[in-house]
Amino acid sequence: MSQPVLYLKNANIFQDNILILKNLDFEINKGEFFYLIGKTGSGKSSLLKILYGDLPLIDGVGEVVEYDLPSLKEKQIPFLRRKIGIVFQDFKLLNDRSINDNLLFVLKATGWKDKDKMHSKINEVLTKVGLQDKGYKMPFQLSGGEQQRIAIARALLNDPELIIADEPTGNLDPKTSMEVMELLNQIHKSGKTILMATHDYSLILKYPQRTFKVENGEVFEVVHQQ
Amino acid sequence: MSKSFEKYQKRRLQASYLSVVLSITMVLLMVGFLGLTVLKYRNLSGYFKEKVSITLYLKNNMSDKQQTELKKFLADKDYTNKIRFVSKKQAAEEFSKDIGEDFLSFLGDNPLKSYYEIRLKADFVNPAQLVYIKKELEKNDFIEEAAYDAPLVDLLTKNIKTIGFWLIVGASVLAFISVLLLNSSIRLSIYSKRFTIKTMQMVGATKSFIRKPFILGSVRLGLAGAFFASAILLGICYKINHKLPALALLEDVKVLALVVGGIFASAIIITAASAFMATQRFLRLKTDQLYF
Numbered sequence: 181m182s183q184p185v186l187y188l189k190n191a192n193i194f195q196d197n198i199l200i201l202k203n204l205d206f207e208i209n210k211g212e213f214f215y216l217i218g219k220t221g222s223g224k225s226s227l228l229k230i231l232y233g234d235l236p237l238i239d240g241v242g243e244v245v246e247y248d249l250p251s252l253k254e255k256q257i258p259f260l261r262r263k264i265g266i267v268f269q270d271f272k273l274l275n276d277r278s279i280n281d282n283l284l285f286v287l288k289a290t291g292w293k294d295k296d297k298m299h300s301k302i303n304e305v306l307t308k309v310g311l312q313d314k315g316y317k318m319p320f321q322l323s324g325g326e327q328q329r330i331a332i333a334r335a336l337l338n339d340p341e342l343i344i345a346d347e348p349t350g351n352l353d354p355k356t357s358m359e360v361m362e363l364l365n366q367i368h369k370s371g372k373t374i375l376m377a378t379h380d381y382s383l384i385l386k387y388p389q390r391t392f393k394v395e396n397g398e399v400f401e402v403v404h405q406q
Numbered sequence: 407m408s409k410s411f412e413k414y415q416k417r418r419l420q421a422s423y424l425s426v427v428l429s430i431t432m433v434l435l436m437v438g439f440l441g442l443t444v445l446k447y448r449n450l451s452g453y454f455k456e457k458v459s460i461t462l463y464l465k466n467n468m469s470d471k472q473q474t475e476l477k478k479f480l481a482d483k484d485y486t487n488k489i490r491f492v493s494k495k496q497a498a499e500e501f502s503k504d505i506g507e508d509f510l511s512f513l514g515d516n517p518l519k520s521y522y523e524i525r526l527k528a529d530f531v532n533p534a535q536l537v538y539i540k541k542e543l544e545k546n547d548f549i550e551e552a553a554y555d556a557p558l559v560d561l562l563t564k565n566i567k568t569i570g571f572w573l574i575v576g577a578s579v580l581a582f583i584s585v586l587l588l589n590s591s592i593r594l595s596i597y598s599k600r601f602t603i604k605t606m607q608m609v610g611a612t613k614s615f616i617r618k619p620f621i622l623g624s625v626r627l628g629l630a631g632a633f634f635a636s637a638i639l640l641g642i643c644y645k646i647n648h649k650l651p652a653l654a655l656l657e658d659v660k661v662l663a664l665v666v667g668g669i670f671a672s673a674i675i676i677t678a679a680s681a682f683m684a685t686q687r688f689l690r691l692k693t694d695q696l697y698f
Contacts, residue, residue: 195694232608234693262610272605289611334609 184243185210185342185373186231191240193226200226202397204240208375210341213368215384216377217402218394224377227394228346231375232264233257245341262290265335265343269350271327273319279306279330280315286337305333309363325356332363343367345376349383361387422595423627429591430631430677431638433584434669438639440577441665442655447573449658451566452528456487458562460539460554462522468548473520476548480522485530485539490523497521519550532563585676592624592680600688600696613689621681628677632670639665 187207193200200223208214218224229235231244233252242249245263247256274282283302292298306312309329319327328348335343345364349357361383368374378384384391391402462480464473473491480489492500497518502508510516530539536559543552596603599620606616643662647655656662688696 229693234608258607258610258612261608266608268608272601272608274602274605276599276602285606285611286609289606289609289615338610 183210184208185212186242186244186375188230188237188242188249189240191230191237191242193223193230193235194238195226195235200397201394201399204399206392206399206401208342208373210373211368211371213365213374213389214376215389215391216375216394216399217379217381217384217391218377220379222394223397224394225346227399228344228375228377231344232266233260262338263341265332265338265340267328267331267335267343267345267348269347271319271324271331271351273327273330273334275319277318278315279311279317279319279322282319282330283315283334283337286334290338301337305336306330308336308367309333323356324352325359328352328356328360329363332360332367336367341373343372343374345374347377347379349378349380354382357383358386426591426595426627427630427634430588430628430673431634433587433591434631434635434673435638436580437584437672438635438665438669440580441668442639442643442661444573444577445661445664446653446655447570449661451570454562455528455531455566456525458531458554458559459523459525460536460543460552462524462543462549463519463551463553464521465548465550466519468520472548476546477522479546480524485526485535486524487527488525490525491520492523493520494518531559533560584672588628588676589680589683592627592677593684595624595627596620596681596684596688600691603685603688604691604693604696607689613686616689617682617685620685621678624677624681625674628673629670632673635673636666636669639669 184207188204191204192202193204204227216224216227226235230237230242230249233247233249233256236252237249240250244260247260247263252260273279274285277285280302283305284298287298287301292301302315303312306315309332311326311329311333314322314326314330319330322330328351332348343364348364349360352360357380364374364376365387392399393402464476468476477489477491480486494516497520498510498516501518502510526536526539530536533556536554536556540552540554543549603616603620607613640662643655646653
């Protein structure tokens with residue numbers, strides 16, 4: 181029986197004391213790929229924020245990569261995030277430094293010391309996303325698709341147990357979205373667990389996976405028609 | 407195209423750093439002037455205080471040996487800065503010079519007494535100490551009278567206290583304003599990077615790891631500001647010293663070193679503390695709160 185990478189039980193999610201989602205009950209096992217769909221403002225991002233510690237889980241039970249969410253302390257949050265790779269819609273790269281330095285920052289911040297190992301890891305992830313020759317560039321010198329690939333490479337640096345992608349194709353054109361999706365699909369095939377929020381149904385049709393829908397303050401699994 | 411854009415961006419970045427360094431320089435220059443004024447004020451008030459003298463009129467018929475012994479006795483006192491002996495004859499000459507006529511010719515006899523004039527150390531020039539010193543000296547068998555200008559000492563002490571008080575009040579207000587200005591410059595420069603700070607948190611960096619480069623960067627800007635402020639201050643001191651040598655601004659190397667050291671210390675302490683507090687503030691905010 182595979183182990184859940186994350187689970188929530190009877191969880192109610194609040195933002196500024198307002199109940200956003202109620203009675204959440206779901207789990208994701210190692211190696212699974214889940215979509216999280218729902219209208220804008222339905223609470224997808226709030227749910228993801230709970231998972232990476234940007235919002236506290238006040239009511240209910242939950243665990244992410246072996247961190248108990250209700251008892252999660254401020255000091256534990258950086259260590260939780262080191263076991264999760266997060267990909268954002270707006271890439272969130274550090275625009276004041278080159279791509280190599282962006283990746284180097286993450287490695288240094290997460291405790292890497294050996295320079296050779298760091299450089300070889302950076303080469304490895306850049307190669308994985310097909311941008312091994314762009315390391316010297318500044319983020320603003322890359323296209324949106326390339327920046328998102330770099331964000332994915334950054335998420336892979338610490339070999340995370342879970343990748344959370346919050347609408348990673350939201351800022352991209354359909355062709356580039358497909359390329360990024362293809363990359364995430366390859367990463368999933370290599371054994372990674374992925375939870376991806378999206379409202380791009382064409383991607384779901386092209387790469388069908390189990391899907392949770394957020395609607396009317398509730399989360400439920402959608403059964404795809406074959 | 408991309409290169410020229412990069413150059414343009416670099417220039418913009420340098421200009422923003424320059425404006426932070428410039429505001430730090432101006433504030434530290436103000437701190438430096440203030441420090442110099444406060445330190446020099448102590449010297450200046452000391453200078454005036456050390457002009458106060460106490461005159462000891464001696465009894466007649468003292469032998470040379472007794473005069474020498476008395477001089478040694480006076481020189482050993484804590485409060486003595488300088489001693490000057492004036493004989494009866496010298497006193498008569500000085501008095502004649504002052505009044506513009508030879509009073510000895512119509513008096514026939516010299517009624518003046520020999521005296522010691524003691525210049526006191528600044529710390530002992532206050533009404534209470536002088537009353538005590540006068541009483542103590544008048545107990546001496548060879549001294550007929552100890553005299554000083556009591557109203558002048560009262561006025562001098564009162565004025566020095568008043569000026570000193572307002573100088574400290576002014577210095578405190580300006581120091582407070584300086585800290586506020588520096589703090590807001592640093593805070594603004596860190597505020598512009600609040601989203602970068604949040605991204606750093608999202609990739610697993612600890613608060614202390616994120617804070618460190620911001621603090622070091624701010625201290626570096628502070629040190630640059632301190633360097634320019636010190637250079638400008640010393641340059642101005644040099645110019646003032648040239649025009650007003652009586653102020654002896656460049657003579658006291660200790661005071662100058664203290665002021666320059668103070669500028670650098672203030673720069674490090676204020677920029678480090680401001681950067682720490684500003685970074686800490688943005689580290690505590692949730693992503694949504696960054697937009698307010």
